[in-house]
Amino acid sequence: MKKITDDIYWIGTKDTETKLFENMFELPFGVMYHAFFIDDEKTAVIDCVKNITEDGFISAVQERLNGRDLDYIVLNHMEPDHSLAVTRLVELYPDARILCSAKAVPMLKNFYGIEENVQAVKEGETLSLGKNTLTWVMVPMVHWPESMMTYAVEQKVLFSTDAFGGFGIFNSIFADEVTSEHRESETVRYFANIVGKVSSIIDKTLGRVLGMNLPIEVICPSHGLIWRKEGVGKIVNEYIDLSQHRTKPKITIAYSTMYGNNEQSANILFEELKKNQVDVKMYNLSETEKSFVIADIWQSEVVLLGAPAYYGGVHPKMRELLMKLEEGALMNHTVGVFGNGAWSGGGVRGIETFLKENKVDMLEKSVEIMGRPTEEDRAALIELAKDAAAALNH
Numbered sequence: 001m002k003k004i005t006d007d008i009y010w011i012g013t014k015d016t017e018t019k020l021f022e023n024m025f026e027l028p029f030g031v032m033y034h035a036f037f038i039d040d041e042k043t044a045v046i047d048c049v050k051n052i053t054e055d056g057f058i059s060a061v062q063e064r065l066n067g068r069d070l071d072y073i074v075l076n077h078m079e080p081d082h083s084l085a086v087t088r089l090v091e092l093y094p095d096a097r098i099l100c101s102a103k104a105v106p107m108l109k110n111f112y113g114i115e116e117n118v119q120a121v122k123e124g125e126t127l128s129l130g131k132n133t134l135t136w137v138m139v140p141m142v143h144w145p146e147s148m149m150t151y152a153v154e155q156k157v158l159f160s161t162d163a164f165g166g167f168g169i170f171n172s173i174f175a176d177e178v179t180s181e182h183r184e185s186e187t188v189r190y191f192a193n194i195v196g197k198v199s200s201i202i203d204k205t206l207g208r209v210l211g212m213n214l215p216i217e218v219i220c221p222s223h224g225l226i227w228r229k230e231g232v233g234k235i236v237n238e239y240i241d242l243s244q245h246r247t248k249p250k251i252t253i254a255y256s257t258m259y260g261n262n263e264q265s266a267n268i269l270f271e272e273l274k275k276n277q278v279d280v281k282m283y284n285l286s287e288t289e290k291s292f293v294i295a296d297i298w299q300s301e302v303v304l305l306g307a308p309a310y311y312g313g314v315h316p317k318m319r320e321l322l323m324k325l326e327e328g329a330l331m332n333h334t335v336g337v338f339g340n341g342a343w344s345g346g347g348v349r350g351i352e353t354f355l356k357e358n359k360v361d362m363l364e365k366s367v368e369i370m371g372r373p374t375e376e377d378r379a380a381l382i383e384l385a386k387d388a389a390a391a392l393n394h
């Protein structure tokens with residue numbers, strides 16, 4: 001069992017069984033649910049885990065308690081990935097007092113029928129466990145209305161709920177020991193897909209929390225990694241960049257295709273950009289699950305979206321992506337459009353309408369092709385690639 005600081009232990013779990021997070025997003029590297037135990041005169045568990053992994057969590061609690069009773073269960077967030085195992089804890093320790101935000105109280109009843117021994121805490125309120133004092137910061141909509149953070153005053157540890165989290169299980173739970181090249185991309189993928197919709201609230205909330213000037217030596221989010229020392233500033237800056245939609249000088253091409261014509265267009269764009277040393281990524285939406293695409297789009301200054309026409313509108317695979325992009329991934333971006341049709345088109349029109357409705361900056365000329373790209377179409381695509389490259393670093 002990992003020690004985080006004096007008196008604070010990691011009792012979280014690693015989930016390699018769940019294939020899709022929120023039953024939508026692939027988890028090639030798994031996901032962790034972090035929970036913590038504070039070993040003091042009074043004992044406390046901070047956060048629970050998803051029930052699929054609860055056996056490990058429960059035995060860790062039992063091991064730490066070593067026959068003692070559990071005094072407090074702090075629930076920072078009621079989303080079931082962090083609360084499901086509370087039912088087992090309550091069965092084992094019926095006298096433990098559950099501390100949560102006022103908005104979590106009805107959720108505890110609605111999800112689990114738990115009403116006894118529940119106490120709503122307020123921002124700034126303190127609780128002494130003995131050597132350690134806990135206090136709370138309310139962070140509504142980071143990620144749900146009832147979300148709150150817990151701060152362990154003496155050890156300077158912030159239990160930050162979903163903020164600063166990420167997907168993935170790596171060689172260590174501590175960011176400063178992780179060597180995986182996927183660490184950062186799994187943080188971006190989590191941010192863009194799971195909390196991207198509330199990015200502006202996260203931005204404001206982080207400003208407010210950081211403005212409190214709490215000394216923070218360790219950040220313990222409920223997913224991803226635990227950040228110590230210089231890592232604290234690193235993850236805070238990464239999250240600020242993400243929540244403020246700061247892009248990188250790169251281009252993501254996302255396209256769908258049924259018979260390969262639109263794919264030919266995408267390839268022409270890709271090759272032209274590569275030839276000009278542009279940092280470019282390309283995704284076929286039927287081959288890559290959209291959370292990976294959204295993550296790259298989130299950080300790309302310029303995006304090229306391409307779809308075949310489908311009954312006067314946009315091919316469904318691209319429509320699916322657009323639905324997710326509506327959550328804010330295109331804020332601060334420039335988007336170019338291409339498409340393919342057989343009669344009067346519709347893919348380009350549909351994407352353009354979406355972009356206008358969402359007030360996204362567009363490249364001036366879209367390219368719509370009927371059937372296989374001709375030499376003339378190829379020239380138009382090369383122009384589009386040039387416009388896209390020129391829109392970088394603006």
Ligand SMILES: Cc1cc2nc3c(=O)[nH]c(=O)nc-3n(C[C@H](O)[C@H](O)[C@H](O)COP(=O)(O)O)c2cc1C
Binds near residue numbers: 257260343
């Ligand atoms: C169900 C269906 C609906 C379609 N609707 C349209 C349409 O409204 N307008 C159009 O120009 N082409 C339409 N098409 C034709 C395709 O857009 C066209 O074949 C295009 O070249 C497909 O691109 P792809 O080869 O990249 O799949 C439709 C095709 C299918 C299968």
Ligand SMILES: [Fe+2]
Binds near residue numbers: 079143
């Ligand atoms: Fe959540």
Ligand SMILES: [Fe+2]
Binds near residue numbers: 222223
């Ligand atoms: Fe979560």
